[in-house]
Amino acid sequence: MRASVLLLAALVAALPLAAQVHHKHEAKDQILALEQQWRQAQLTDDVQAMDKLLSDDYLGTNVSGAVLTKAQQLDRMRARKATITKLDLSDIKVKLVGEIAIVTSLGTIASTGGATGTLNGSFRYTRIYQHLPTGAWKITNFAATPIRPGANPPPDAPAAGSPPATAPPARM
DSSP, X not given: OHHHHHHHHHHHHHHXXXXXXXXXXXXXXXXXXXXXXXXXXXXXXXXXXXXXXXXXXXXXXXXXXXXXXXXXXXXXXXXXXXXXXXXXXXXXXXXXXXXXXXXXXXXXXXXXXXXXXXXXXXXXXXXXXXXXXXXXEEEEEEEEEEOOTTOOOOTTSOOTTSOOOOOXXXXX
């Protein structure tokens, strides 16, 4: 009888932990879906979709080091000065810390146009999402870093013959 009571107490005590693990898995799935929405919005210059993804206090650092607000990012997309023709994401990692999700990924991008030409190569991206009281996740911060030739890429990185990252002033 005592063993049954102890077992029942252990199971009841484990329920919050199981719920927390389920919540984290569900949150990671939501973030991965948002990553694909972000990718699609970039490829199609979908300003409306990007507007929904970005928090009002968003700040992003693009590959040339420029820091953009949400309004500036959306204006760059509206201007369509550059066209992204390829944006492949791999090595995506999601780390949850309370109501914050930190996402790192490897992006391979090709584009045409832009103020100083094309933007091609591989980049490391970091996006920070905040889980709002409404239940929505919003991108609150973004940074992109070009991967330099000779850097030590992860095993699933593009082949060694891929073009090196170039970083003209371009949208994120």
